[in-house]
Amino acid sequence: MKITYASLFLAAALPAFAQKAGDTMPPDALGKLEWVQGTAPTAWEPGKVYVLECWATWCGPCIAAIPHVDELYDKYQEKGLRVIGVNVWEDGKDKVEAFVKNKGEGMSYPVAYTGKGGVFETEWLKPADVRGIPHAFIVKDGKVLLTTHPMQLTEPVIEGLLAGGDAEAKVLEEIKEAQRKREEVGKANQAFRQASMKKDTAAMDAAFSDLKKLDPANTMLPALEIDLLVAKADWAGAEAALAKLDGNPMAAMTVTSVAQAISKTPDVPESFKKSVISSFATLVEKTGHAMQYQMLAKLQWSLGEKDAAKTSAAKAVEWTKSEKGVKAGIPSAPFEKFAEALDKDELPSDEQMTTWLRESLPKQAKPAAKITPKEG
Structure with a gap:
C-alpha cells in the first residue's frame, strides 16, 4: 500500500459474505452507499464485467492508478465494462466529492462513498481479507472472478474477461499464476531481508538464488546482489556489481543504500569506499x-x-x-x-x-x- 505501493491479496472465504473466485455476491451493499456520481446498480447486468475499484484520497498508489482505470472505462464501457470507484477507509464525504469534481473527465466512472466501518467494508473488504489499497474486485454474472491490483487489469485482460469462454479462462489462469509468482517472490525477498539482518550469508545466498530463478528481470536484483557481496566482504565483486548499475532504474536507491551501509560498516577497503563515494557524488549532483x-x-x-x-x-x-x-x-x-x-x-x-x-x-x-x- 501502512501505505505501500499496493499489496495484492487473494480472496478468503468466510461465512455469509464469501469473496473467493466463483462465489456469488449480490450488489445489495452498493445500494447502501452514498453516491458521489452515478447510481448504484440494482442488479448485475448479464455478461457485463464489473470492476469495483477500492481507493482513498490519502492513498498515493490509488491516485496513480485512477488514470489507468479511467482509460479502461472510456475504451470498454460500450463493450460491457462497468467500473465503480468505491472510496473506502476514509471519513469525510466533502473531500471525496471535491476530489472527484477536480478530476472531472479524468474520473468519469461512477463513484460511491462508504466511510470508515461502512457496509462495504463489512460485506466486501473484511470477508476478502483486504488489507491494502488500491484493490479491485472483478465481478461477472454475479460471481467474483478475481481480486487484484487495478494496474494488473490490462487491455488484453479486460478483452478476455468480456469475451468469456476460453479467453476468460486463459486470462484468469494467467493472473492466478502471476499472483502465485508474486507471492513466491515476496517470500524469497522477505527471506533475504531476514537473513541480511542476521548476517547469515548462506541464507542470503539461497534466497538470492531463488529470486533470480523466480524473476530474473526483477530490478531489485542488482541492489540485493551488492548487499550480498558486501555481507560476504567480497569487495572486488561488489565494486564490479556497482559499476554495472549504470542505466538501472534502481541505481539511485542502490547507491544511496550502499553509501549508508559503508558509513556504518568498519573495515571497508579504501578502494571500495572510493568507488561508492564517486558514484554517490555523481548521484547527489544530479538529485x-x-x-x-x-x-x-x-x-x-x-x-x-x-x-x-x-x-x-x-x-x-x-x-x-x-x-x-x-x-x-x-x-x-x-x-x-x-x-x-x-x-x-x-x-x-x-x-x-x-x-x-x-x-x-x-x-x-x-x-x-x-x-x-x-x-x-
Missing part, C-alpha cells in the same frame, strides 16, 4: 538534497578528503536555502552547525545531527484538556 550532501560529506571525511567534505557540507546548507529546500520545509540550522563543526576539524556524530534536527522542528502546541460531558 541534490541536504541529507544526501551531508552523508556525502561524512563519507569524504572518512577518507581524509576534508576539503571535499567541507564543500559538500556547504552545499547542504545552500540547498536548504534554495527554492526546493524552502518549499520542502527543510531547516538550515542543523546543516549550518554540521558545516561549522567540520570547519573546526570536528565530525559530528549521527546522534548529534539527529538532536540538531529535532531541535529545529517547530514546537507543537499542547493539546487542550479533554472535557468529558456529564450525564443528565
Whole structure:
C-alpha cells in the first residue's frame, strides 16, 4: 500500500459474505452507499464485467492508478465494462466529492462513498481479507472472478474477461499464476531481508538464488546482489556489481543504500569506499538534497578528503536555502552547525545531527484538556 505501493491479496472465504473466485455476491451493499456520481446498480447486468475499484484520497498508489482505470472505462464501457470507484477507509464525504469534481473527465466512472466501518467494508473488504489499497474486485454474472491490483487489469485482460469462454479462462489462469509468482517472490525477498539482518550469508545466498530463478528481470536484483557481496566482504565483486548499475532504474536507491551501509560498516577497503563515494557524488549532483550532501560529506571525511567534505557540507546548507529546500520545509540550522563543526576539524556524530534536527522542528502546541460531558 501502512501505505505501500499496493499489496495484492487473494480472496478468503468466510461465512455469509464469501469473496473467493466463483462465489456469488449480490450488489445489495452498493445500494447502501452514498453516491458521489452515478447510481448504484440494482442488479448485475448479464455478461457485463464489473470492476469495483477500492481507493482513498490519502492513498498515493490509488491516485496513480485512477488514470489507468479511467482509460479502461472510456475504451470498454460500450463493450460491457462497468467500473465503480468505491472510496473506502476514509471519513469525510466533502473531500471525496471535491476530489472527484477536480478530476472531472479524468474520473468519469461512477463513484460511491462508504466511510470508515461502512457496509462495504463489512460485506466486501473484511470477508476478502483486504488489507491494502488500491484493490479491485472483478465481478461477472454475479460471481467474483478475481481480486487484484487495478494496474494488473490490462487491455488484453479486460478483452478476455468480456469475451468469456476460453479467453476468460486463459486470462484468469494467467493472473492466478502471476499472483502465485508474486507471492513466491515476496517470500524469497522477505527471506533475504531476514537473513541480511542476521548476517547469515548462506541464507542470503539461497534466497538470492531463488529470486533470480523466480524473476530474473526483477530490478531489485542488482541492489540485493551488492548487499550480498558486501555481507560476504567480497569487495572486488561488489565494486564490479556497482559499476554495472549504470542505466538501472534502481541505481539511485542502490547507491544511496550502499553509501549508508559503508558509513556504518568498519573495515571497508579504501578502494571500495572510493568507488561508492564517486558514484554517490555523481548521484547527489544530479538529485541534490541536504541529507544526501551531508552523508556525502561524512563519507569524504572518512577518507581524509576534508576539503571535499567541507564543500559538500556547504552545499547542504545552500540547498536548504534554495527554492526546493524552502518549499520542502527543510531547516538550515542543523546543516549550518554540521558545516561549522567540520570547519573546526570536528565530525559530528549521527546522534548529534539527529538532536540538531529535532531541535529545529517547530514546537507543537499542547493539546487542550479533554472535557468529558456529564450525564443528565
